[in-house]
Amino acid sequence: MSTATSAAATRGLVEITGVRKSYGAVEVLKGVSLTVPPGGVAVIVGPSGSGKSTLLRTINHLEKVDGGYITIDGALVGYRVRGRTLHELPAKEILRQRTEIGMVFQNFNLFPHLTALENVIEAPVVAQGKSKAEARRRGLELLDRVGLKDRAGAYPRQLSGGQQQRVAIARALALDPKILLFDEPTSALDPELVNEVLDVIRELATSGTTLIIVTHEMGFARDVADTVVFMDDGRIVEAGTPAEIFSNPREERTRSFFSKIIEPAFNI
Amino acid sequence: MSSAATQVDQPASPPEATASGGHESPAAPPATAPPALPPSSDGTGQAATVADYSGYKLVAAKHPWRWVGTAVVALGVAAVAWSLATNPRWEWGVVAQWFTAESVIRGLGETLKLTVIAGSLGFVLGFVLALMRLSASPLLVSVSWTFSWIFRSTPLLVQMLLWYNLGYLYEKISLGIPFTDVRFFEVQTTTLISQFAAAVLGLTLNQAAYSAEIIRGGILSVDQGQLEAAAALGIPAWRRSTRIVLPQAMRSILPTAFNEIIGLVKGTSIVYVLAYSELFYTIQVIYNRTQQVLPLLLVATLWYVVITSVLSVFQYYIERHYAKGAVRTLPLTPLQKARKYFALHATPRSTR
Numbered sequence: 001m002s003t004a005t006s007a008a009a010t011r012g013l014v015e016i017t018g019v020r021k022s023y024g025a026v027e028v029l030k031g032v033s034l035t036v037p038p039g040g041v042a043v044i045v046g047p048s049g050s051g052k053s054t055l056l057r058t059i060n061h062l063e064k065v066d067g068g069y070i071t072i073d074g075a076l077v078g079y080r081v082r083g084r085t086l087h088e089l090p091a092k093e094i095l096r097q098r099t100e101i102g103m104v105f106q107n108f109n110l111f112p113h114l115t116a117l118e119n120v121i122e123a124p125v126v127a128q129g130k131s132k133a134e135a136r137r138r139g140l141e142l143l144d145r146v147g148l149k150d151r152a153g154a155y156p157r158q159l160s161g162g163q164q165q166r167v168a169i170a171r172a173l174a175l176d177p178k179i180l181l182f183d184e185p186t187s188a189l190d191p192e193l194v195n196e197v198l199d200v201i202r203e204l205a206t207s208g209t210t211l212i213i214v215t216h217e218m219g220f221a222r223d224v225a226d227t228v229v230f231m232d233d234g235r236i237v238e239a240g241t242p243a244e245i246f247s248n249p250r251e252e253r254t255r256s257f258f259s260k261i262i263e264p265a266f267n268i
Numbered sequence: 269m270s271s272a273a274t275q276v277d278q279p280a281s282p283p284e285a286t287a288s289g290g291h292e293s294p295a296a297p298p299a300t301a302p303p304a305l306p307p308s309s310d311g312t313g314q315a316a317t318v319a320d321y322s323g324y325k326l327v328a329a330k331h332p333w334r335w336v337g338t339a340v341v342a343l344g345v346a347a348v349a350w351s352l353a354t355n356p357r358w359e360w361g362v363v364a365q366w367f368t369a370e371s372v373i374r375g376l377g378e379t380l381k382l383t384v385i386a387g388s389l390g391f392v393l394g395f396v397l398a399l400m401r402l403s404a405s406p407l408l409v410s411v412s413w414t415f416s417w418i419f420r421s422t423p424l425l426v427q428m429l430l431w432y433n434l435g436y437l438y439e440k441i442s443l444g445i446p447f448t449d450v451r452f453f454e455v456q457t458t459t460l461i462s463q464f465a466a467a468v469l470g471l472t473l474n475q476a477a478y479s480a481e482i483i484r485g486g487i488l489s490v491d492q493g494q495l496e497a498a499a500a501l502g503i504p505a506w507r508r509s510t511r512i513v514l515p516q517a518m519r520s521i522l523p524t525a526f527n528e529i530i531g532l533v534k535g536t537s538i539v540y541v542l543a544y545s546e547l548f549y550t551i552q553v554i555y556n557r558t559q560q561v562l563p564l565l566l567v568a569t570l571w572y573v574v575i576t577s578v579l580s581v582f583q584y585y586i587e588r589h590y591a592k593g594a595v596r597t598l599p600l601t602p603l604q605k606a607r608k609y610f611a612l613h614a615t616p617r618s619t620r
Contacts, residue, residue, distance in 0.1 A: 060500055091505065099502040109497035113515045113593040122511070127502035155593035175501065 009039025011073055012178035012210030014059065018068035021054055028054050030234035031068065036227065038073075041211045043221040046231035047257060052214040055231070056181050059212065060101040061094055072100065072179065099127050102172030106184040108164045110156040116143060116167045117152040120174045128175065135174070142170040146200050162193030169200055180204065182213040218261060222246055230254045362563035366554065367570065375550030376571055382536040382546060386471035387529050393472065394479025399509065401484055412480065419477035424538055427474060432466040432542050467539040475532060482524045486517030518590040526583040533575050547571060 014036040021029040028051045036042045044052045057063040059070055061078035069086065070077040078094055079086040089097070110119050120142060121135035130138075143149045146166035148159075156164050165185055172180055182201065186194040198220050205211055205224045215221060221228055221242065228245040230237045230253075238251050249255045352358060366372055400412035419427070430437075435457035442454035461469070490513050498508040537548035545553070548568055555564040584601075591598060600608065 062496060062500060095499075095502040095504060097502075098500055101500075103497075103500040105493060105497060107493055109491075109493040111494065111497070111512055111516075113590070115593075123501035123503055126504065126507050126511075157593060158596055171501070 009037075009208040009210070012036075012038045012040075012208075013071075013073050014179060014210060014212065015071045016055070016059070016068070017070070019055065019058055019065050019070065020067035021051075021058060021063060022066055028234050029058070029065075032231075032234070032236055033068075034229060034236060034239065036210055036212060039208045039210055040226050041205045041224055042213070042227045042229055043225040044212065044214045044229045044231055045216070045218065045221060046237075050231040051234040052231050053183050056103075056183050056212060056214050059179070059181055060098050060103055062103075064088070072097075095127065099123070099175045100178050102175055102177035102180045104165070104168050104172050104180065104182045104185050106187050108156070108161075108168045108188070110164055110168055110171070112156050115153050115155055116148060116159070116170075119156070119167060120171045123171070124174050139170070139174060142173050143167070145173075146170045147196075160193060161189045162196045165189065165197045166200055169197075169204075173204075177209065179210045179212065182211065182215070184214050184216065186215065186217060216261075218246070218258075230257065232257070357562070358566070359560065359563040362560050363566050363570070366564060366567045369554075371550050371554065372547070372567060372571075375545055375547040378544070378546040379533065379536050379548075380575070382467055382471060382539065383529070383533050385468055386475055386536070387532055389468070389472040390475025390532075391479045391483075391525070393476035394481075395483050397476060397480035398483035398487060401480065402487060416477045416480055419474050424470065424474050424535070425541060428466065428470040428538060428541055431461060431469045432463070434461050434466075463539075463542045463544045466542055467536075467544050471532065471536065471539075475528065478528055479525070482521055482528065483517070485524070486519075486521035487513055489520045490516045515590060519587075519594060522583065522587050522590065526579060530576050530579055533579070534572055 014034075016032060016034045019029050019032045020027065028049075030051075032051070032055055034042070034055075044055065046052050054063055058065050059072075059077065064078065069079065075097075076086065077097060079088055081087075110116075111122070114122065117136065117139050120139040121132070124130040124135040124138065125132055140149060140152060143152050146169055148163060148166055148170070151159060151163060151167075156167065159167065165188075169185075185201065186197050189197065194217065198217065201211070201213070202220075202224055213221075213225075223242075225242050227239055228242050229239040230245060230249070230251075232253055237253050238245065238249065244250075245254065246258065249258065397412045397415060400408040401416075403409060438457055440454050441457050441460055442451045444451035444454075494512055494516065495508060498512045503512070536546055539546055540549040540552065543549065551564050551568045555561045558564070588598060588601065
């Protein structure tokens with residue numbers, strides 16, 4: 001798998017330490033700790049409402065944590081230290097941090113009034129101050145990489161779901177991020193379009209960028225992950241290699257989850 | 269299951285066999301030899317037992333009642349047009365005489381000036397108020413809410429008269445530090461608030477209160493995921509509003525906004541209380557003198573119709589601009605349709 005490539009990567013170390021998050025009275029993250037090495041591929045699985053997406057969204061500070069902290073290559077996300085206090089960073093600083101963390105959403109969230117290429121170059125131009133020409137050149141390169149160079153001038157609604165998600169991946173890559181977060185990238189797609197997106201992600205897994213992926217595609221998880229993380233009820237139940245987690249889980253909860261999910265999937 | 273799978277590989281079997289259900293099909297002998305083809309068949313062999321309609325002409329369904337309805341409406345329109353043209357009391361001659369009179373045109377200019385100034389200032393202020401209302405700051409939210417509350421709950425007429433009579437309430441207006449004697453400048457209120465200033469102030473602030481709600485509604489209609497994606501990409505807040513959210517919000521803002529603008533065109537006539545000589549006040553002055561009330565009201569009406577028509581054309585093209593990306597393919601504009609029609613019908617002999 002990708003154990004060989006992770007040695008080459010030098011950036012994109014994610015360390016999550018004791019993260020807590022509540023919405024009102026409901027605690028959705030109950031002290032989560034996880035380390036993903038540079039260039040690593042972590043796949044988070046678990047039942048709906050287990051806190052997977054929320055955890056992912058704390059990594060780029062789209063959700064503020066109520067406790068604990070997250071660092072990327074040793075730098076705190078969203079906060080700075082002053083004495084014994086963590087002060088939230090000003091908006092501008094947070095935006096700068098986010099340019100190092102790409103995110104791909106379940107519903108693509110492409111900007112529908114902009115073409116595929118305009119979607120891709122918007123952030124490099126306004127958030128990183130690249131020249132338009134440079135951003136366009138790089139944007140076309142990225143669209144080519146996801147197999148959509150000839151659709152650069154199309155609006156998102158003129159593209160299929162799978163194509164839209166590939167544009168969204170190119171958009172996330174345009175900032176040249178250390179880390180890519182995928183929030184159920186194939187859940188909104190027709191079954192026959194899932195693979196074209198998974199193939200692109202599979203290719204990224206060997207590129208040295210750290211990937212953290214929330215998904216329900218177990219076959220893909222087994223295939224691409226260095227680390228599979230099983231979450232339930234706001235906690236990490238267990239984490240390990242795909243072989244450990246899928247074939248030989250230690251925890252009863254993990255076993256009962258996969259017995260419901262995996263076996264029907266392999267019978268088809 | 270398996271019977272269905274084998275059937276796929278077979279060449280076309282007679283429709284009777286498939287119609288009776290997949291389970292019985294193994295009983296039917298596999299039709300390996302191609303059946304004899306009818307003379308007009310396309311040669312696939314599929315048409316063996318199916319009638320061939322490929323040479324037939326298609327005729328759409330008839331709608332006779334649609335024609336009856338059209339005739340009734342056409343008759344009604346004709347009757348109205350006839351009475352408008354032949355009833356001498358409409359005094360079309362008087363209408364024509366005043367339609368382009370210098371004073372009327374000057375009044376029209378004032379109406380347009382007020383509409384453009386109050387409309388644009390109103391929408392700019394409305395945009396700021398809408399952003400305030402949607403901000404996270406409780407102070408900005410309540411200031412914006414209060415503004416809309418006050419200006420939407422008082423009659424425009426009252427607002428207008430209050431602004432004009434501000435000099436009665438406050439003799440001088442000054443800029444300085446509150447609760448001290450420091451004054452940077454000071455003017456007589458009456459010199460600052462002319463008829464024009466009172467009219468613009470009244471119309472703008474009132475318009476802003478309504479525009480704020482229209483723009484807020486438009487912004488709320490944009491999917492939250494758009495803001496999230498923009499934030500995740502590190503796009504700054506102002507750019508998120510203007511480049512990502514607002515262009516999408518425009519789709520739902522525009523129809524209501526044009527309602528407001530068209531309302532404002534006629535709404536400016538309220539400044540007659542300030543004896544401000546815009547179109548409607550000018551018309552009133554003229555008919556009070558000439559006693560030709562109805563024809564002169566018709567002059568004003570026709571001008572309002574003209575302005576509204578021009579605005580409707582603008583509305584069509586602006587809405588079309590913002591529909592970019594919202595529909596897969598934009599429908600043709602009336603002009604494009606006409607051009608296409610003439611291209612097809614101009615030389616009937618040469619077309620297919």
